[in-house]
Amino acid sequence: MPDSYRPDEVEARWQARWAERGTNQPDLDHPARPFYNLMMFPYPSAEGLHVGNMFAFTGSDVYGRFKRLQGYDVFEPIGYDAFGIHSENYAIKVGLHPADLIPRNIANFRRQLERIGGMFDWRHALSTTDPDYYKWTQWIFVQLLKAGKAYKKKAGVNWCPTCKTVLANEQVEGGLCERCKTPVEQRFLEQWFFRITEYADRLLRNLDTLDWSDTTRTAQRNWLGRSEGGELVFEVPAIGESITVFTTRPDTVFGATFMVLAPEHPLVAKLTAPEQRAEVEAYVTAAAGRDLVSRKVGEREKTGVFIGAHAVNPATGRPVPVWIADYVLMEYGTGAIMAVPGHDERDFEFATKFGLDIVRVLAGEGESAGASLEHAVVEADGFRMVNSGRFDGMPAEEAKRAITEWLAGQGRGRPVVQFRLHDWCISRQRYWGPPIPVIYCDACGAVPVPEQDLPVLLPAIEDFRPDDSGLSPLARHEEWYFAPCPTCGKRGRRETDVSDTFLDSAWYYLRYPSTEFHDRPFDPARTRTWCPVTAYIGGNEHAVLHLLYSRFLAMVLHDLGHLDFEEPFTRFRAHGLIVKDGAKMSKSRGNVVIPDDYIAQWGADTFRMYLMFLGPLQEGGDFRDAGINGPRRFLDRVWVLVREAEDGGGEIRRDLVTRWHATKKKCAEDIEGLHYNTAIAAMMELVNHMREAGCRDRQMVADLIVMLAPFAPHFSEECWERLGHAGSVFEARWPAWDDALAVSDQVELPVQVNGKTRSRVHVPRNATEQAAVAAAQADPAVRRFTAGKEVRKVIYVANRLVNLVIG
RNA sequence: GCUCGGGUGGCGAAACUGGUAGACGCAAGGGACUUAAAAUCCCUUGGGGGGAAACCCCUGUGAGAGUUCGAGCCUCUCCCCGAGCACCA
Numbered sequence: 028m029p030d031s032y033r034p035d036e037v038e039a040r041w042q043a044r045w046a047e048r049g050t051n052q053p054d055l056d057h058p059a060r061p062f063y064n065l066m067m068f069p070y071p072s073a074e075g076l077h078v079g080n081m082f083a084f085t086g087s088d089v090y091g092r093f094k095r096l097q098g099y100d101v102f103e104p105i106g107y108d109a110f111g112i113h114s115e116n117y118a119i120k121v122g123l124h125p126a127d128l129i130p131r132n133i134a135n136f137r138r139q140l141e142r143i144g145g146m147f148d149w150r151h152a153l154s155t156t157d158p159d160y161y162k163w164t165q166w167i168f169v170q171l172l173k174a175g176k177a178y179k180k181k182a183g184v185n186w187c188p189t190c191k192t193v194l195a196n197e198q199v200e201g202g203l204c205e206r207c208k209t210p211v212e213q214r215f216l217e218q219w220f221f222r223i224t225e226y227a228d229r230l231l232r233n234l235d236t237l238d239w240s241d242t243t244r245t246a247q248r249n250w251l252g253r254s255e256g257g258e259l260v261f262e263v264p265a266i267g268e269s270i271t272v273f274t275t276r277p278d279t280v281f282g283a284t285f286m287v288l289a290p291e292h293p294l295v296a297k298l299t300a301p302e303q304r305a306e307v308e309a310y311v312t313a314a315a316g317r318d319l320v321s322r323k324v325g326e327r328e329k330t331g332v333f334i335g336a337h338a339v340n341p342a343t344g345r346p347v348p349v350w351i352a353d354y355v356l357m358e359y360g361t362g363a364i365m366a367v368p369g370h371d372e373r374d375f376e377f378a379t380k381f382g383l384d385i386v387r388v389l390a391g392e393g394e395s396a397g398a399s400l401e402h403a404v405v406e407a408d409g410f411r412m413v414n415s416g417r418f419d420g421m422p423a424e425e426a427k428r429a430i431t432e433w434l435a436g437q438g439r440g441r442p443v444v445q446f447r448l449h450d451w452c453i454s455r456q457r458y459w460g461p462p463i464p465v466i467y468c469d470a471c472g473a474v475p476v477p478e479q480d481l482p483v484l485l486p487a488i489e490d491f492r493p494d495d496s497g498l499s500p501l502a503r504h505e506e507w508y509f510a511p512c513p514t515c516g517k518r519g520r521r522e523t524d525v526s527d528t529f530l531d532s533a534w535y536y537l538r539y540p541s542t543e544f545h546d547r548p549f550d551p552a553r554t555r556t557w558c559p560v561t562a563y564i565g566g567n568e569h570a571v572l573h574l575l576y577s578r579f580l581a582m583v584l585h586d587l588g589h590l591d592f593e594e595p596f597t598r599f600r601a602h603g604l605i606v607k608d609g610a611k612m613s614k615s616r617g618n619v620v621i622p623d624d625y626i627a628q629w630g631a632d633t634f635r636m637y638l639m640f641l642g643p644l645q646e647g648g649d650f651r652d653a654g655i656n657g658p659r660r661f662l663d664r665v666w667v668l669v670r671e672a673e674d675g676g677g678e679i680r681r682d683l684v685t686r687w688h689a690t691k692k693k694c695a696e697d698i699e700g701l702h703y704n705t706a707i708a709a710m711m712e713l714v715n716h717m718r719e720a721g722c723r724d725r726q727m728v729a730d731l732i733v734m735l736a737p738f739a740p741h742f743s744e745e746c747w748e749r750l751g752h753a754g755s756v757f758e759a760r761w762p763a764w765d766d767a768l769a770v771s772d773q774v775e776l777p778v779q780v781n782g783k784t785r786s787r788v789h790v791p792r793n794a795t796e797q798a799a800v801a802a803a804q805a806d807p808a809v810r811r812f813t814a815g816k817e818v819r820k821v822i823y824v825a826n827r828l829v830n831l832v833i834g
Numbered sequence: 835g836c837u838c839g840g841g842u843g844g845c846g847a848a849a850c851u852g853g854u855a856g857a858c859g860c861a862a863g864g865g866a867c868u869u870a871a872a873a874u875c876c877c878u879u880g881g882g883g884g885g886a887a888a889c890c891c892c893u894g895u896g897a898g899a900g901u902u903c904g905a906g907c908c909u910c911u912c913c914c915c916g917a918g919c920a921c922c923a
Contacts, residue, residue: 249837249838252919256923358922446922571918571919640846646840658859779854832903
């Protein structure tokens with residue numbers, strides 16, 4: 028009977044055994060060494076998991092299995108991020124109800140996730156659409172509302188006319204809806220916000236303490252956008268008002284020759300002179316009609332209108348004209364700027380177009396105060412003050428503080444730190460999400476739904492399509508819409524908006540360990556045992572929003588006494604993106620590769636190894652199936668090796684012992700650093716050498732199987748059993764290595780002459796310089812180059828090289 | 835424009851703190867086995883040149899300069915690709 032490796036049989040057998048034996052179910056209450064291995068949960072699309080998802084999940088799963096082999100109790104849960112516009116739009120497109128569609132997709136996802144052999148604890152699977160889950164999403168909203176961290180305000184918001192909903196600023200990409208690419212418009216709606224800006228400083232500071240990829244931390248830092256500067260006050264004596272501006276360049280205040288307000292600035296109406304009113308109002312109306320976004324993108328031609336008022340520059344005492352222009356944004360700083368055309372590109376452009384004064388107040392080395400400006404000079408470093416009264420000659424960097432202090436002394440300024448971050452708008456005028464648990468009462472105002480009445484169930488309605496009203500479809504259902512006020516019992520109206528999907532995913536890691544508790548969102552003991560998450564792996568596309576919102580929520584829950592930590596993810600690594608033909612996989616591009624056929628043909632283990640062997644996990648790459656037979660051939664060879672090891676034997680040469688120990692060490696280090704491709708390569712090398720040496724040592728083969736187990740779990744289980752072990756290979760421990768045996772006692776030393784390698788000599792490890800150089804100089808190939816020449820210098824790096832410098 | 839990555843054989847990629855560039859794998863070519871093919875096994879494979887051969891020489895990590903005994907790696911200038919941000923004062 029031919030004994031060949033049949034992945035379909037092996038994989039089916041072990042998946043059944045894992046389920047039967049509860050192999051992947053750690054003791055959640057009394058783990059000896061808990062390790063929470065988290066991967067970002069997927070949105071269950073209709074197409075199923077594509078190879079990009081498989082790459083990410085396998086990458087995380089390999090790490091979890093490795094930690095388990097190191098003796099940790101690894102909890103590796105999975106779930107579905109199934110609420111949201113994604114699902115709803117798709118349901119509308121195919122004419123189905125999301126409540127019907129989503130369970131189907133989830134079933135398909137689960138089938139795929141089981142097939143790939145993830146070490147998931149299925150007892151704790153969750154979906155954000157489950158009332159037992161979103162009950163607690165609503166509970167979190169209530170906690171924030173009670174704590175004053177949630178508030179409602181009417182705000183100019185981004186409105187997507189196709190999705191018919193509000194988008195967070197973060198969900199607008201280059202003026203287009205990130206989902207459907209429609210140009211975004213501006214609308215004024217009442218929206219719920221979370222006060223994430225109150226935490227900006229803490230979100231920034233804590234970044235330094237986290238074991239995260241630098242790229243991710245940098246992205247968050249940039250998103251938070253901290254800048255130091257000052258608020259300066261410009262009086263408008265004619266009407267007894269003042270305009271406060273934020274600037275990062277107080278050093279240039281002497282060059283502020285005009286001011287610009289955002290068209291929405293509250294002082295515009297009051298400051299506008301009668302003769303300018305018609306023109307100003309026309310401009311304001313036009314700006315309001317244009318969305319927030321086309322103001323930020325597209326043509327950058329500056330527009331603006333003089334409003335007929337003058338303010339006083341607090342530094343020079345001179346009057347400066349006040350303009351409005353849409354390049355000044357109400358949402359950042361104070362919505363007003365002092366314009367310094369000499370030292371700001373935008374102001375320079377504006378001044379040039381409208382013929383406003385341009386004054387130089389900074390001069391570089393050797394530049395005169397009167398030198399004309401061809402363009403704005405925006406640097407400060409290395410520049411000194413000119414045309415700035417008593418500050419002339421002072422370095423600009425120093426003047427930033429000096430001028431702020433000087434103006435502060437007159438009550439006309441103060442140092443200020445600004446963040447780019449805005450409060451988090453969580454309202455969505457859509458159907459497929461958790462209803463925001465608030466009831467409006469004419470007498471009592473906005474009242475949170477009492478906790479014992481949660482969840483506010485999302486009603487099953489057929490007409491869930493959004494319309495242009497700006498109201499959620501739920502508002503059309505009176506039987507749901509009207510509800511008694513929890514405080515006074517009179518008829519009230521429910522909040523009809525649902526919450527942002529990012530709120531669902533901002534706390535899911537807290538729910539996993541506690542899914543069986545129905546009376547609390549997360550059990551305190553379980554949470555203490557398992558949280559914060561030990562290792563988190565996910566996509567860079569969530570490096571900013573999802574991670575930032577999760578961190579914010581953890582901080583709030585910590586401050587409210589619900590958590591004893593404030594950073595949810597101790598270690599985070601971003602995996603790379605798998606692209607196809609250079610483009611991200613997406614249905615619209617038609618380049619989505621579904622892994623099912625590959626798995627059917629090659630087996631899950633081969634496919635896993637292939638994905639992990641493509642390149643470093645953190646880099647991703649272009650998917651092409653060429654080369655998948657490489658890992659398969661490797662597994663076939665190991666299969667044979669295991670069979671032959673039953674007969675045992677073969678001499679273990681000393682060089683093989685070295686390689687054996689070196690491989691155990693290298694694989695452990697590489698896997699820890701997520702360099703899976705080189706870990707696999709090291710195992711391949713070991714196998715090549717064993718075959719070459721005719722070695723079939725049982726212990727060596729057994730060690731190899733354990734090292735292979737994170738990558739090819741079913742295969743390794745089968746081999747482990749064939750080697751005579753009763754239990755799961757995951758009950759084994761990562762094979763120990765001996766550092767002394769992991770290095771050979773002889774080393775090959777390259778010998779260079781004038782930096783060019785001319786020969787190699789073999790010397791004992793850690794040979795003395797004298798011995799190594801003697802060996803090098805005795806080498807005939809070296810002598811050809813050194814003969815008759817004087818060796819002027821000798822470089823010797825132990826176990827590395829000898830370099831002879833000759834004259 | 836700004837901020838991060840990245841550019842190494844035909845291809846995916848290795849290369850520790852500056853120390854033998856191309857490990858490992860794919861593909862390709864040659865050979866063994868076979869009636870034949872697949873599979874498997876063995877050999878060759880950055881480019882150029884020399885030698886009967888073991889081997890040897892030159893050259894080579896996007897381009898150019900620099901530091902160094904020595905640079906894929908460090909410094910400067912430039913080009914290209916990818917991602918994110920984008921009138922943020």
